[in-house]
Amino acid sequence: MPIQALPVNAAGSAARHRDEVRGLWLGLLGVVIFAITTPMTRLAVGDVGDPQLTPLFVTAGRAAVAGLLSALWLWVARAPRPQRHQLREFAITASGVVIGFPLFLALALREVAAIHAAVITGVLPLGTAVVAVLVLRQRPSRGFWICALAGCGLVLGYAALQGGGRLSLADGLLLIAVASGSVGYVYGARLSTxxxxxxxxxxxxxxxxxxTLPLTLWAAASVDFGAVRGGAWLGFGYVALFSMWLGFFAWYRGLALGGTVRVSQVQLLQPFVSMLAAVPLLGERLDSLTLAFALAVIATVFIGKRMPVRGAA
Structure with missing residues (x-):
């Protein structure tokens, strides 16, 4: 009966709206957690003049700690095991988000400031979109590729300006980190379906x-633990517990509740959160040039993600 259908429809609409709102808030929480990863990683590894934990120890250690917590969580949740045909995608995901992105980010942050890294890695959402297009064999519009090239050009131009007209090794490492993270995100998203x-x-x-566990023990042999400050351990604890584990819980759940297209837009805030967090955590200074390039990179990401992409032929 029509009179009875209205409340049911209204209740369903209200429930969807609540899920979308929860999804946006969880997505925002995930983005904030991931954004603070950059200054916290810098805090953990230190810089060339004042090294703390080694990049390899931070990379392997954060994954090992999160892996042990994950094993406990999977046992409590009685989660089903992956299928044999999924193992290749799991391996690719791990190579990107467990090894590639954290390692190259940590190596780069020994050489450059966290604010500098935030601008370069700000193109990560667009890089992820490019990898998705290639992996899924989609046909993006010309506008999509223009935005992708523009975003790449902006980060290269910023790096060159900061490096006195040339790219540094650290900038190359950051770009490899972006590529690694993009691949890991895409294959992880495929598994999430x-x-x-x-x-x-x-x-x-x-x-x-x-x-990661044997690598952590091996890398520990080259760390002078007596010289490591408490702040470095704080950074390590953060990237192990939040960046490598709990952040994904919030982010993936937010995407599921609020919708991928809607929730993924909050990623545009990530470079700003990283830069703002680096100021009190590391004492870094945010200058107008860096802010201008960050805004330009985010603009290309925002426009590029709205360019039409057709399915595979």
Missing amino acids: AMRPEQVICWVLVGALPL
Whole structure:
């Protein structure tokens, strides 16, 4: 009966709206967690003049800690094991988000400020879109490729200006980190269509334990723990517990509740949060040139993600 249908429809609409709002807030929480990763990683590894934990120890250690927590969580949740045909995608995801992105980011942050890294890695959402286009064999519009090239040109131009007309090794490492993260995000997203998203990151981390746990113990031999400050351990604890584990719980759940297209837009805030966090955490200074380039990069990401992309032919 029509009179009875209205309340049902209204209730369904209200429930969807609540899910969208929750999704946006969880997505924002995930973005804030990931954004603070950059200054916290810098805090953990220190710089050339005052090194703290080594980049390899931070990379392997954060994944090992998160992997052990993931194993416990999967056991409590009685999560089903991945299928054999999914192992290749799990391996690719791990190579990107467990090894590639954290390692190259940590190596670069020994050489450059966190604010500088935030501008370069600000193109990560657009890089992820490019990898998705290639992996899924989609046909993007000309405008999409123009935005992708413009974003790449902006980060290269910024790096060259900051480096006195040339790119530094650290800038190259940051670009490799962006490429690694993009690949890992895309393959992780593909796995998330077949199993619960939070289970994906946990199985990725557990699957990497045979590598990350021994590597952590080996890397520990080259760390002078007596010279490591408490702030470095704070940074390490953050990237292990939040960046490598809990951040994915919030982010993936937000995407599921609020919708990927809507929630993913909050990624545009990530470079700004990283830069703002670097000021009190590291004492870095945010100048007008850096802010201008950050705004320009975010603009290309914003426009590029709205360019039409057709499915595979």
